[in-house]
Amino acid sequence: MGKFIKIQPSVVCENCIICGSRPVIDQVKGNNFIVRCPKDGTHYQTSPGLVNINDWNMNNRAQDSGDELKLAAN
Ligand SMILES: [Zn+2]
Secondary structure (H helix, E strand, C coil): CCCCEECCCCCCCCCCCCCCCCCEEEEEHHHEEEEECCCCCCCCECCCECCCHHHHHHHCCCCCCCHHHHHHHC
16 A cells, blocks of 8 residues: 555545545556545545545535535525
8 A cells, every 4th residue: 555645734625425534645647646535445536637625525525515405496
């Protein structure tokens, strides 16, 4: 298992929606990065490229604000 890069505590990011772990950054082929769960490679991970914490957050949001549901209802 490779070494993961920790995300700075000041960065707001959701925990893994499956196991609750704080995500880490992993460097993959071709100098690309993914944001992934440190415990399990089958949990959500972002596409290789720039570090995309926003994408991680979108896909690991546990507490739904409900805004999207409200919009859909209208
Ligand atoms: Zn996980």
